[in-house]
Structures are given as structure tokens and as C-alpha cells.
Amino acid sequence: MTDRFHHPDDREARSAARVRALEALLIEKGVITSKTVDTVLNVFETKMGPFNGARIVARAWVDPAFKQRLIEDAPAAIAELTDLPEGMAGAEGEHMRAVANGEGVHNLVICTLCSCYPWPVLGLPPYWYKDPTFRSRAAREPRAVLKEFGLTVPESTEVKVWDSSAQIRWFVIPERPAGTEGMSEGELAALVTPEAMMGVAVAASA
Amino acid sequence: MKLQHYLGGLEGLGPITVETRVFVEEWEKRIFGIHTAMMALSPQLPLPATPSAFRTVWTWAHLRTGAEGLNPFDYFKYRYYEKWLGGISGYFIENGYITEEELEARTAEYLADPDKPLPQGGAPEIDQRVERYLAEGDSPKRDVAILPDFQEGDTVQVRNVPTLEHTRLPGFLRNHSGVVETVYPGAYGYLTDTGTDGVGAPMPVYCVRFEAKDLWPGNTEPNVTLYADLYAAYVTKPTA
Numbered sequence: 001m002t003d004r005f006h007h008p009d010d011r012e013a014r015s016a017a018r019v020r021a022l023e024a025l026l027i028e029k030g031v032i033t034s035k036t037v038d039t040v041l042n043v044f045e046t047k048m049g050p051f052n053g054a055r056i057v058a059r060a061w062v063d064p065a066f067k068q069r070l071i072e073d074a075p076a077a078i079a080e081l082t083d084l085p086e087g088m089a090g091a092e093g094e095h096m097r098a099v100a101n102g103e104g105v106h107n108l109v110i111c112t113l114c115s116c117y118p119w120p121v122l123g124l125p126p127y128w129y130k131d132p133t134f135r136s137r138a139a140r141e142p143r144a145v146l147k148e149f150g151l152t153v154p155e156s157t158e159v160k161v162w163d164s165s166a167q168i169r170w171f172v173i174p175e176r177p178a179g180t181e182g183m184s185e186g187e188l189a190a191l192v193t194p195e196a197m198m199g200v201a202v203a204a205s206a
Numbered sequence: 207m208k209l210q211h212y213l214g215g216l217e218g219l220g221p222i223t224v225e226t227r228v229f230v231e232e233w234e235k236r237i238f239g240i241h242t243a244m245m246a247l248s249p250q251l252p253l254p255a256t257p258s259a260f261r262t263v264w265t266w267a268h269l270r271t272g273a274e275g276l277n278p279f280d281y282f283k284y285r286y287y288e289k290w291l292g293g294i295s296g297y298f299i300e301n302g303y304i305t306e307e308e309l310e311a312r313t314a315e316y317l318a319d320p321d322k323p324l325p326q327g328g329a330p331e332i333d334q335r336v337e338r339y340l341a342e343g344d345s346p347k348r349d350v351a352i353l354p355d356f357q358e359g360d361t362v363q364v365r366n367v368p369t370l371e372h373t374r375l376p377g378f379l380r381n382h383s384g385v386v387e388t389v390y391p392g393a394y395g396y397l398t399d400t401g402t403d404g405v406g407a408p409m410p411v412y413c414v415r416f417e418a419k420d421l422w423p424g425n426t427e428p429n430v431t432l433y434a435d436l437y438a439a440y441v442t443k444p445t446a
Contacts, residue, residue: 018313020233022291043337090342095345126226133222159430161430195226
């Protein structure tokens with residue numbers, strides 16, 4: 001039993017070698033090409049990532065009617081922003097929904113079963129979101145979890161926890177920070193973090 | 207009863223590790239790319255055929271089922287992408303694409319010489335399909351007219367369905383009562399048939415609202431509401 005949790009000293013080197021071997025064999029056998037994995041990774045550098053979500057939130061901050069449309073029909077509202085990359089309704093974004101923080105409500109998105117995440121607006125999930133400790137604890141004690149992220153939510157604010165257990169990929173519209181009046185959308189977008197768009201943080205201050 | 211289906215609300219787990227990186231090792235990016243390519247090349251998708259040798263079905267459901275089927279101690283022992291690497295390697299061996307001996311032998315070569323190059327080449331149609339899959343997605347919404355049994359505001363009870371392998375029902379919700387917050391328009395299939403667990407064929411999906419104080423009586427925090435998206439197979443009329 002005590003040996004079960006042992007990892008070899010060269011744990012990472014072994015995994016690196018194994019995945020390289022797998023990739024090599026799959027290329028040789030014609031399953032994928034030598035460019036396939038990099039093709040995938042490039043999509044998450046250039047097309048699907050938090051840079052999209054930040055622009056969407058910035059627009060919601062400057063345009064309350066857009067924010068309302070985003071809450072009512074996220075895909076349609078996102079499609080209004082014609083200079084976003086292709087694929088905003090693509091993989092893991094086919095059915096996205098946005099919930100807004102503010103007016104006595106703080107939203108937190110989790111996936112207790114796995115790690116469902118809105119790829120087009122936020123890219124790939126960070127380690128904390130995929131961590132079974134986070135996934136488990138957030139379902140019962142979200143305020144304590146948020147405290148560990150450095151966020152205190154007053155008891156008078158309702159905490160809504162959204163478990164992404166079917167087709168919806170949730171994200172949060174964080175509150176616009178104080179002291180940001182007159183900032184451009186580009187400047188506002190720089191304040192929006194992936195953590196703020198999942199509800200474990202507020203947007204950065206100006 | 208698989209622990210992995212019941213992770214919500216476990217106690218005694220210790221502090222959150224706030225790691226904001228997506229990948230903590232370079233090798234993790236490679237297994238992510240391979241998984242995504244497998245989903246893109248999976249033959250049930252309505253995408254143009256390619257010269258790829260990939261002929262078997264692979265979806266999120268397959269990846270999840272593998273992880274859910276692990277010894278629960280191994281589920282916690284292995285990091286996220288370590289589980290992916292184990293599950294996906296196993297899949298390629300079980301489906302006859304590679305042998306365990308080949309994988310072991312090649313792994314030893316790369317362990318001895320990590321910078322040994324990868325083979326080159328392959329049909330561009332494969333990578334085109336992968337890009338198209340990411341851009342277009344794979345919606346589970348189906349053009350089937352099914353009237354939902356419940357409407358917004360209805361109280362529903364979560365069913366204690368007989369799950370054998372895979373589920374989309376968070377276990378901590380079983381037998382609890384909630385209120386329908388949203389009836390999603392239309393009907394939704396799932397990537398696999400979960401058998402007696404109940405999902406797969408197109409059906410309504412409900413967003414159901416639960417009070418934390420009902421889920422964890424005396425053992426939660428004030429003013430917390432939990433929402434879960436539940437397939438119709440997972441909810442029923444409350445017992446009288």
C-alpha cells in the first residue's frame with residue numbers, strides 16, 4: 001500500500017520519453033503528421049485563448065446593452081464582435097453561457113466531474129481548475145476556496161456555483177474595477193484575467 | 207460506485223494549489239495535442255475523410271471513462287496529463303495501432319536520447335481536418351422535437367441512476383431536490399451511450415438550482431447556491 005504513491009525520481013523524463021515515443025509511432029503509422037500536435041497548440045496561441053474573453057468582457061463593461069445581450073445569448077453577442085478569431089462557437093464553445101458578478105451576486109464556475117472549460121473565450125484550463133482538490137471543495141465551501149485565492153466575498157453576497165455537467169460551458173463577467181472610467185477597451189481588456197472569468201478572482205485594478 | 211463520480215464536497219483535502227499555468231511540463235502539451243487530434247479524426251464526425259490511419263472512435267467520453275475507471279488512489283496519485291498519457295497509450299495498444307513492446311522500446315530510445323528527432327511527414331489533409339474540428343466544434347444538440355417534462359420553477363428530484371462506467375451526473379446530487387432554473391431549448395445527445403446510467407440519446411437538459419444548505423446540512427457556508435446542468439434522464443418528479 002505505501003508503495004502505491006511512489007513516483008520514480010525520473011518521473012517527468014519518463015513521461016516525456018513516453019509521449020515522444022507515442023507521437024513518433026503515431027506519425028510513422030500515419031495516424032497523425034509531424035505537424036499535427038503543433039497545429040493544435042498553435043490554435044491555442046492564436047485563435048482560442050483568454051485574449052478573446054478579455055475583449056468580450058471589456059466590451060461588456062463599456063456597453064451595458066451588449067452585456068445584457070451577452071447574458072441572454074452569449075454566442076449571438078460574441079458573433080457581433082466580427083474581429084475575433086474564427087472558432088468562437090467551435091470546440092468546447094458550441095453552447096456557452098455568461099453570468100455576471102455584481103448586484104449582490106458572485107459567480108464561480110467549476111466542473112466536479114472533469115475539467116469542462118469554455119475554450120474559445122478562455123483557451124485551456126489552468127492547473128488549479130483541473131485540480132481535484134479545487135473541484136471537490138468548491139462544491140461545498142466556495143467561500144473558503146475563494147479566500148485561498150485571496151478573495152473575500154461578504155456573507156451578504158450570494159455565491160452561485162455553476163457545475164458544468166452537460167453541454168454548457170460557463171464563464172463569468174467580472175465586475176468592472178473602480179477607477180477605470182475613461183479607459184479604452186484595450187486598456188480595460190488588460191485588466192481581465194482568466195481567474196476573474198471563472199470567478200476565483202476579481203479583475204485587476206487600474 | 208466510483209469515487210471519481212462523487213468528488214463534489216469531499217472534506218479534509220487540504221489547501222488549493224493556485225497554479226495558473228495550463229501545462230507545468232513541456233511534454234504535457236504533446237499528449238494534449240494527440241488527444242485533440244484523435245477527437246478531430248474520429249470517424250463519426252461529419253468532416254472530410256483524410257488519409258489518416260485513425261479509424262476508431264475517440265471522444266471526450268472515452269477520455270473521461272478511462273479516468274473514471276482508474277483505481278481511485280491512482281486517480282489522485284497521477285497528475286491530470288499523466289492520466290491522459292496512460293489512458294491514450296492504452297487505447298492505441300488495445301485498438302491495435304501500436305504494441306506495448308513497440309512503445310516500451312521507443313520510450314527507452316527517447317529516454318536515452320531525448321533530443322532524437324521525431325519522424326517527419328504526413329498528409330496535410332489530416333492537419334486541415336484538425337483545424338476545422340477546432341473551428342467548427344461538435345455540438346450535441348440534435349434536431350429532434352422532444353417536449354420537456356419540466357418547466358422553469360418546477361421542483362425536481364435527482365434520480366439515483368444505476369451507473370456502471372461513465373456518468374454526467376455529479377454524485378453528490380443524487381436523491382436531492384432542486385428547482386429548474388432553465389430549460390435549455392431543444393434536445394441534446396451525449397458522446398457515448400452510458401447504458402443504465404441513462405444518457406446518450408437526445409433529450410432535454412435542465413439547469414437545476416440547489417441550496418447548499420440542503421446538499422450539506424449544517425456543513426456548508428451561508429448564502430450559497432449550486433447549479434448543475436442535468437440531462438432529463440437524471441431528474442424526476444419529486445416523490446409525494
